[in-house]
Amino acid sequence: MSEVTLFVRKASGLVRSWSMFDAFIYATFSINLITLGLYIFSQMYYFEGDLATTVIVAGAFTIFEVIVYASLISAMPRAGGDYVWQSRILSRGLGFVLAVTGWWFILWLWVPLYGDMLRFEVFTPLLAIAGAQDAALWFTGNPNGSMLASIILCLLVFIYIAVGMKWYARLQKISFWGGTIGLALVFILLLIGSQETFANNLNEIVPQMFGTESTNLYAETFAAGQEAGAAVAPLGNFALTAAMFVMIPYIVFFNLWPNWGSTLYGEVRGATDYKRNFWGMTAAVIVTAVGALIFFALIARSLGWDWYNSANGAFWNFAWGYTDVAPPLPFWPYPALFATFMVKSRFVMFLVIILMSLWWFGWSGTVFLSSTRVIFAAAFDRMLPEGVSYIEPRSRTPVVALALMVIPGLIVAYLFAYNIRNFQSLTLVSTLVIAMTFLGTTVAAIVLPWRSKDVFEGSPIAKFKVPSWLGYIGILAFLAGGLYLIYQSFSYGIPVLTDLGSYDTLTAFMAIVVGLLTLVNAVVILWLLYYLGKRILGGDSMPLITFAGLIFFLFLDWLLIEWFWDPGGYYGIGWSNTSSMSFMIILYAIAAAIYFGFSAYRRRQGIDVNKVYQEIPVE
Amino acid sequence: MKLFYATDVHGSEICWKKFISGGKFYEVDTLILGGDMTGKAIVPIIAQGNDKYKVTLLEQETILEGQSAVDEMAKTIQDRGYYPYVTDPDEVAEISNNPGRSDELFLVQVTKTLERWMEYADEKLAGTGISCYVCPGNDDVFEVDEVIAQSKIVQHAEGKVVELSEHHEMVSSGWSNPTPWDTHREEPDEDLEVRIEAIIAQAKNPSTAVFNLHPPPYGSGLDEAPELTDDLRPTYAGRVLKPVGSHAVLHVIEKYHPLLGLHGHIHEGKGTKKYKPTLCINPGSMYEQGILHGAVVDLKPKKIGTYILTTG
Known part of the structure; x- marks a missing residue:
C-alpha cells in the first residue's frame, strides 16, 4: 500500500486529473504543421539555410517556453494567463498593454492569415478537384477570394463560440484523427510515388484541373522559381550556420505557440498536473517537429526539394508583386495536393484534401477563443465598459466581445486582401506582437520566485530548482547572452541612426522609435542581470522557472532585435517598413489609450483601479 | 455604504487575514465573506x-x-x-x-482554525467600526456555525436578514443546489427556493437589498465550471465549461430585483452579470495561491454606485 500523504474530506471541487492527451491535441493544433507550418515554409524559399535544422533548433528553444508557461500555470492556474501574470508580478499597466495587444488586437491580423490558409488549402484544391475551375482560381488569384475566406472564417468562429467550447473540442478531436489519417495518406502517397511520376502527372493533371496551357509545368515552375531567387539549401546539412539562424525568426510563425491553450487547461493541483501540462505541450512540439522532418524528406524524395522551393518562389514572387509574370502553377504549392497527383483518381484526391482540411477546421477556432477571455478579463477589471461582457441570452454568445474581434479583423482583412499600404508584407507582425507579450510574461516568470514569493513557495513548482553549478552557468550565460544582444542591437542600430538624413521623415521617425526600444531593452537586460545576480550570487538557488525563463528571454529578445532592425532585409517588418511600424504603433497606442483613459475615467467615478491588483497588506 | 465581499477561502489562513485587513485597505465599512470557509485536506x-x-x-x-x-x-x-x-x-x-x-480529525482542525480566525478578527476589527458578516457555505460542516457565533465582532449571517445600513438589508444563505460531491449544505433547487423565499420574507424591502446567496444564478456565466466525466475527471483538459448554478437563485433574483447579488461557489466563474437592475458578482477564488479575490461595492440608497473586482 502506498504511503498516505494527504487526508481529504467530502468537499466540492475535488476532481481527478484530466487527460494529458487532450492537452496534447490542443497544443498540436496550435503549432499546426499543416496550416501554419506549410504556409510559412512556402514563404521561406529565399533563405539559404537548412529548413530541417531550423525546425529542430527553433523547436528546442520552445521547450524552454513550455517550461515557463507550464510553471506559471502551476503557480497561478486559471488566473487569466499573461494578463494576470504580468499584472500581478510586474505591473498592471504593462500587463494590460501587452495582453490586449498580444491576445486581442493582433488577432485582427491573423484573420486574413487564417483566411489565406483556408483558401489555399481548402477552397482552391477542393473546388479544382470537383471541377469548379473558375471558382478555384478566383479564390487564390482574386483579392475578393481572400476577403471572402476571411468572412467565412469569422462566421465559423461565431458558430464555434455560439455552440460552445464542448462542440469545438469535439470537432477538434475528430479533426485530429481525421487530419492524422489524411496526413498518413499524404505520406504514403509521397512514399509510393516518384519524382518522375509526379512530374508527368503534374503536367497532365494541372491543365485539366486549372486550365493551364503549358504541358511542361514541372520544368517551367522550376525555372520560374530559380528566377524568383529560390535558394533553400539541400536537406540534411545539419550544421548550425549563420544562414540557418536567420531563418529562425521566420519559422517561429509556426512553432511559437505550444502555450496557446495555457489559459484554458485545467487547474494544477500537484506536480503530476505540472508534468501533464509540460508533456502535453512538449509532446506537441516534438511530434510536430518530427512530422515536419518526415514531410521535408518525402517532399525531397518525391517532388524534389529544389522544385518545391522553386514552386514556392514562383508563387510568392508574383503574389507579393515582385514580378508581373504569373507563375506556371496558378495555385499555392500545396504539398498535400501534390501528393494526390501521384494517383489520378479524383475521388482519392478529394478524400485526401478533405481529410487534410480538418487541420484547418480543428484549428480555426483558436483565432478568437482566447481573445474573448482577455476582453472579459479587462471588462471585469473595469478597463472596458461593462457592456463588452454582454452575453446574448438565446445563443449564449458574447456578441459585443465577438464584434470587437470580428469588425476590426475584417477591416484588417480588407487592407490585407487588397494589399492597401503594402499590408501583405505584415505577415510576421502577427508573430512579433505576440512575442512581445510572451517576453513580458517571461520576465514575470524569471522574477516570480522573489517578487511573488508566497505564491511561488506554495506552488507545486517550488521544489523544481537547478543545481547550484547550473544556476551559476545560467547567470553567466545570461550575462554573456544579454551583453551580446545589447552589443548586437546597438551595432545594428547605430549605423541606421547616424544616417537618418538619408531617409524620409516617417522612416527616420520609425528608426528613432526602434532606437528607443533598443535602449529600453538594454535597461531591462541590465536590470535582470542586477536583480538575479544579487540573489543567485547571494546564495539563493535558481528555480527552474527562472532558469528556463532566462534562456527563453534571450531567444525572444534576439528574435525581436532581428525583426526590428533586420539588417539583412529578411523579414520586412522592421523600422524600414513604415506600414508595419505604423500598424504596431497604432495597436500599442490604442491599448495605452484605453488603459490611461479608463484609469482616469474610473478615478473620476471614485474607483481606484490601482487597487485591483494590489496585494492586501496583512497586519 | 461601501462593502468588501470575498468568498470561498477554503481554509487559507492568509486569505482570511487579507479579508479582515481588506476593510482598512479598501476603506469600506462592511466586510462580507461568502461561504466555504473550511479547507478540504x-x-x-x-x-x-x-x-x-x-x-x-x-x-x-x-x-x-x-x-x-x-x-x-x-x-x-x-x-x-x-x-x-x-x-x-x-x-x-x-x-x-x-x-x-x-x-473526527477534520472537525478538530476546522474548529481550531476557525477559533483562531475569530480571535484574529476580533482583535483586528475591534474599534474600527467595520462590520463583518460571515455565512458558511455548502462545503462547511454545521459545527462551524457555533464557532462563528462565539465571535464578538464577526456576525453569523446564515438564514437571516441583517441591516447593512438604513437603506440596505442583506439576505444570506450558504446553501447550494446539488453538487457531485454530496456536500453538507446542499439540496434540490425546489427546496433551496423555499429556504431562500423564507429568508426574503423577513426583509422589509427586497428591492434595495443585497442577496448574499452562495451559488450563482443558473446560466449567468458566473456559474461556469469545468465539465466532469462520471468519475469526476475534467473533460477536454478542463477546457469545456458548463453552467452549474442554481435555478432557485436565478428565480429569486428575477422575482425581487435586489440591488446586488453576491455569489461564489464556482471558483472559475469570476465576473459580473447584470439582471437589470440587479448586479450579480462572483469574484472567483484563488485561495490555493493565497490570493484573495474580492469585490468592493459602493451602494447608494437605491442603486449601485461603483464597484471593482479585486485580486488582493
Missing part, C-alpha cells in the same frame, strides 16, 4: 525520528529538520488552505485504517 507532517519530519505537499516530498522548518511548512500549508497535522507513522496508519477517524 489535512497534510500530515510525519515524524521520522531525530527531529526530522516528512511532508508531501502538492506531491512534492520534503524532509524537514527541526521545529522552525516544521513551523514554516505549517504556515505554507495553512496559507494554501490545508490543515497541517504533526503526527507519526503509527497514527497515520491508524487514521487511514479506521473509517470516520479522519472526519
Whole structure:
C-alpha cells in the first residue's frame, strides 16, 4: 500500500486529473504543421539555410517556453494567463498593454492569415478537384477570394463560440484523427510515388484541373522559381550556420505557440498536473517537429526539394508583386495536393484534401477563443465598459466581445486582401506582437520566485530548482547572452541612426522609435542581470522557472532585435517598413489609450483601479 | 455604504487575514465573506525520528529538520488552505485504517482554525467600526456555525436578514443546489427556493437589498465550471465549461430585483452579470495561491454606485 500523504474530506471541487492527451491535441493544433507550418515554409524559399535544422533548433528553444508557461500555470492556474501574470508580478499597466495587444488586437491580423490558409488549402484544391475551375482560381488569384475566406472564417468562429467550447473540442478531436489519417495518406502517397511520376502527372493533371496551357509545368515552375531567387539549401546539412539562424525568426510563425491553450487547461493541483501540462505541450512540439522532418524528406524524395522551393518562389514572387509574370502553377504549392497527383483518381484526391482540411477546421477556432477571455478579463477589471461582457441570452454568445474581434479583423482583412499600404508584407507582425507579450510574461516568470514569493513557495513548482553549478552557468550565460544582444542591437542600430538624413521623415521617425526600444531593452537586460545576480550570487538557488525563463528571454529578445532592425532585409517588418511600424504603433497606442483613459475615467467615478491588483497588506 | 465581499477561502489562513485587513485597505465599512470557509485536506507532517519530519505537499516530498522548518511548512500549508497535522507513522496508519477517524480529525482542525480566525478578527476589527458578516457555505460542516457565533465582532449571517445600513438589508444563505460531491449544505433547487423565499420574507424591502446567496444564478456565466466525466475527471483538459448554478437563485433574483447579488461557489466563474437592475458578482477564488479575490461595492440608497473586482 502506498504511503498516505494527504487526508481529504467530502468537499466540492475535488476532481481527478484530466487527460494529458487532450492537452496534447490542443497544443498540436496550435503549432499546426499543416496550416501554419506549410504556409510559412512556402514563404521561406529565399533563405539559404537548412529548413530541417531550423525546425529542430527553433523547436528546442520552445521547450524552454513550455517550461515557463507550464510553471506559471502551476503557480497561478486559471488566473487569466499573461494578463494576470504580468499584472500581478510586474505591473498592471504593462500587463494590460501587452495582453490586449498580444491576445486581442493582433488577432485582427491573423484573420486574413487564417483566411489565406483556408483558401489555399481548402477552397482552391477542393473546388479544382470537383471541377469548379473558375471558382478555384478566383479564390487564390482574386483579392475578393481572400476577403471572402476571411468572412467565412469569422462566421465559423461565431458558430464555434455560439455552440460552445464542448462542440469545438469535439470537432477538434475528430479533426485530429481525421487530419492524422489524411496526413498518413499524404505520406504514403509521397512514399509510393516518384519524382518522375509526379512530374508527368503534374503536367497532365494541372491543365485539366486549372486550365493551364503549358504541358511542361514541372520544368517551367522550376525555372520560374530559380528566377524568383529560390535558394533553400539541400536537406540534411545539419550544421548550425549563420544562414540557418536567420531563418529562425521566420519559422517561429509556426512553432511559437505550444502555450496557446495555457489559459484554458485545467487547474494544477500537484506536480503530476505540472508534468501533464509540460508533456502535453512538449509532446506537441516534438511530434510536430518530427512530422515536419518526415514531410521535408518525402517532399525531397518525391517532388524534389529544389522544385518545391522553386514552386514556392514562383508563387510568392508574383503574389507579393515582385514580378508581373504569373507563375506556371496558378495555385499555392500545396504539398498535400501534390501528393494526390501521384494517383489520378479524383475521388482519392478529394478524400485526401478533405481529410487534410480538418487541420484547418480543428484549428480555426483558436483565432478568437482566447481573445474573448482577455476582453472579459479587462471588462471585469473595469478597463472596458461593462457592456463588452454582454452575453446574448438565446445563443449564449458574447456578441459585443465577438464584434470587437470580428469588425476590426475584417477591416484588417480588407487592407490585407487588397494589399492597401503594402499590408501583405505584415505577415510576421502577427508573430512579433505576440512575442512581445510572451517576453513580458517571461520576465514575470524569471522574477516570480522573489517578487511573488508566497505564491511561488506554495506552488507545486517550488521544489523544481537547478543545481547550484547550473544556476551559476545560467547567470553567466545570461550575462554573456544579454551583453551580446545589447552589443548586437546597438551595432545594428547605430549605423541606421547616424544616417537618418538619408531617409524620409516617417522612416527616420520609425528608426528613432526602434532606437528607443533598443535602449529600453538594454535597461531591462541590465536590470535582470542586477536583480538575479544579487540573489543567485547571494546564495539563493535558481528555480527552474527562472532558469528556463532566462534562456527563453534571450531567444525572444534576439528574435525581436532581428525583426526590428533586420539588417539583412529578411523579414520586412522592421523600422524600414513604415506600414508595419505604423500598424504596431497604432495597436500599442490604442491599448495605452484605453488603459490611461479608463484609469482616469474610473478615478473620476471614485474607483481606484490601482487597487485591483494590489496585494492586501496583512497586519 | 461601501462593502468588501470575498468568498470561498477554503481554509487559507492568509486569505482570511487579507479579508479582515481588506476593510482598512479598501476603506469600506462592511466586510462580507461568502461561504466555504473550511479547507478540504489535512497534510500530515510525519515524524521520522531525530527531529526530522516528512511532508508531501502538492506531491512534492520534503524532509524537514527541526521545529522552525516544521513551523514554516505549517504556515505554507495553512496559507494554501490545508490543515497541517504533526503526527507519526503509527497514527497515520491508524487514521487511514479506521473509517470516520479522519472526519473526527477534520472537525478538530476546522474548529481550531476557525477559533483562531475569530480571535484574529476580533482583535483586528475591534474599534474600527467595520462590520463583518460571515455565512458558511455548502462545503462547511454545521459545527462551524457555533464557532462563528462565539465571535464578538464577526456576525453569523446564515438564514437571516441583517441591516447593512438604513437603506440596505442583506439576505444570506450558504446553501447550494446539488453538487457531485454530496456536500453538507446542499439540496434540490425546489427546496433551496423555499429556504431562500423564507429568508426574503423577513426583509422589509427586497428591492434595495443585497442577496448574499452562495451559488450563482443558473446560466449567468458566473456559474461556469469545468465539465466532469462520471468519475469526476475534467473533460477536454478542463477546457469545456458548463453552467452549474442554481435555478432557485436565478428565480429569486428575477422575482425581487435586489440591488446586488453576491455569489461564489464556482471558483472559475469570476465576473459580473447584470439582471437589470440587479448586479450579480462572483469574484472567483484563488485561495490555493493565497490570493484573495474580492469585490468592493459602493451602494447608494437605491442603486449601485461603483464597484471593482479585486485580486488582493
